[in-house]
Amino acid sequence: MKKKIFTESKNGYFGEEKGGNHAFGGQYIPEILLPALKELERAYRGVFMSKPYKKELKSLFKHFVGRPTPLIYAGNASKILKNDIYLKFEGLANTGAHKINNALGQVLLAKHMKKKRVIAETGAGQHGLATAAACARLGLDCEIFMGEIDMARQRPNVFNMELFGAKVHSVSSGSKTLKDAVNEALREWSKRSEDSFYVLGSALGPYPYPDIVRDLQSVISKELKKQTKAYFSSLPDIMVACVGGGSNAMGFFTHYLKEERVRLIGVEAGGVGNGIGENAIRINTANASEGIAQGYKSLFLQDEDGQLSQTHSISAGLDYAGIGPQLAHLYEVGRVEFQSATDKQALEALAFFARCEGIIPALESSHALAAVIHLCKDIKGKKIIANISGRGDKDIFITAKALTPEHWKSFLSEELARMG
Structure with a gap:
């Protein structure tokens, strides 16, 4: 029997019950946070769905974010790769990535809920940057939690967050990366949930966050439905997005989930090897299993005791041990396939x-582009869209060190020769 594709959660879960247990999602949080989540649920079903909120958000998307972002035909790459390659360029949104879609929507919701203070976690810094920008625009206090390691490798974003008026907290516990920043943000929310709004950056966490983030990011695929008509009358053949927690992938895929002839591919961080702590692959690996962490049930890189494992990626935004519950469900039912790039x-x-x-x-988006290059080795004449979820300004100190001119010139020569 064909499994049902959940395009939104049912009672907070994605997927059918298995042996009396729900599949992925839920609300696994301390009792002290239950009132805050219930308040958020009411706002999601009420304010978030209301015409005044939607009208204001639409105006902000156009006049502050700069939407719609362009769909670019990559003509030179298409000629070399022998497929028609298109790039949905979220890097041209205000603050340089797709993260502004969700951050702005949640900060606007916080303002409608009369909250005075916003808190958020961030890994690559783009979510923190977007949240800080949205708070500056809408007049709310902002505090960002960021791992010590991520702060060092994403210094430009830290500077800009502070420029927007946000207070950035360095998290020195655990692996000093995204999962630890999430833990600290949740702890802070539990202390002051009555006047604070937690802006969660990816399509994960306790319900209703996976639905809220997906709904806000789905502006990407909604625009794509219109933009592709300018290039071709039919649907794309393949759509590719990188996957950390899953916000850009879910936004990119949402309006195509029911278009089953479109192949949807998520690309995880292959890191530097197959061992524990060498990558951030949660799908198709023996190192991951079903578990509960940070408020939701999904697939996690974890040990036998359920402790989250160390991860690695050159891209801070993909360096995370879990994957959003809807993406875990879509993998389980076979609607989204997963690959990895080193x-x-x-x-x-x-x-x-x-x-x-x-x-x-x-660097996050570059994982999706690596998968596109790999795909083109075996197929020809397909229409492929990759989501460029952000631009590489923030990564300059990493790429300048890791990608020497000799390295990329050698690769380009080899790749161009191989492609003919």
Whole structure:
């Protein structure tokens, strides 16, 4: 029997019951946070769905974010790769990535709920940057929690968050990366939930966050439905997005979930190897299993005791041990397939598209582009859209060190020769 595709959660869960247990999602949080989540649920079903809120958000998307973002035909890369490659360029949104879609929507919701203070976690810094910008625009106090390691490797975003007036807290516990920043933000929310709104950055966490984030990010695929008509009358053949927690992928895929002839591919961080702590692959690996962490049930890289494992990625935004519950469900029912790209492949894809198309994608997005290059080795004449979830300004200190001119020139020569 064909499994049902959940395009939104049912009672907070994605997927059918298994042995009396729900599949993925839920609300697994301390009792002290239940009132705050119930308040958020009411706002999601009420304020969030109301015409005044939607009208104001639409105006902000147009006049503050700069939507719609363009769909670019990558003509030079298409000629080399022998497929029609299109790039949905979220990097041209205000603050440089897709994160502003969700951050702005949640901060606006906080304002409608009469909250005075916003808190958020961030990994690559783009969500923190977007949240700080939205708070500056809408007049709310803002505090951001960020792992010590991520602060060091994403210093430009930290500076800009502070420029927007946000207070950035360095998290030195655990692995000093995204999962620890999430833990600290949740702890802070539990202390002051009555006057604070927690802006969660990805399509995960306790219900209703996975639905809220997906709904706000789905503006990406909604625009795509209109934009593709300018290039071709039929649907795309393949759509590719990188996957950390899952916000850009869910936004990119949402309006195509029922278009079953469109192949949807999520790309995880392959890191530097297959061992524990060497990558952030949660799908198709023996190192991951079903579990509960940070308020939701999903697939996690974890040990036998349920403790989250160390992860690695050259891209801070993909360096996370869990995956959003809806994406875990979509993998389980076979609607979204998953691949991975290594640090090296992501860097090479970044160099290839920079030279061929004049864009510098974020390292996160470069994982999706690496998968596109790999796909084109075996297929020809397909229409492929990749989501460029952000631009690479924030990664300059990483890429300048890791991607020497000799390295990328050598790769480009080999790749161009191989492609003919």
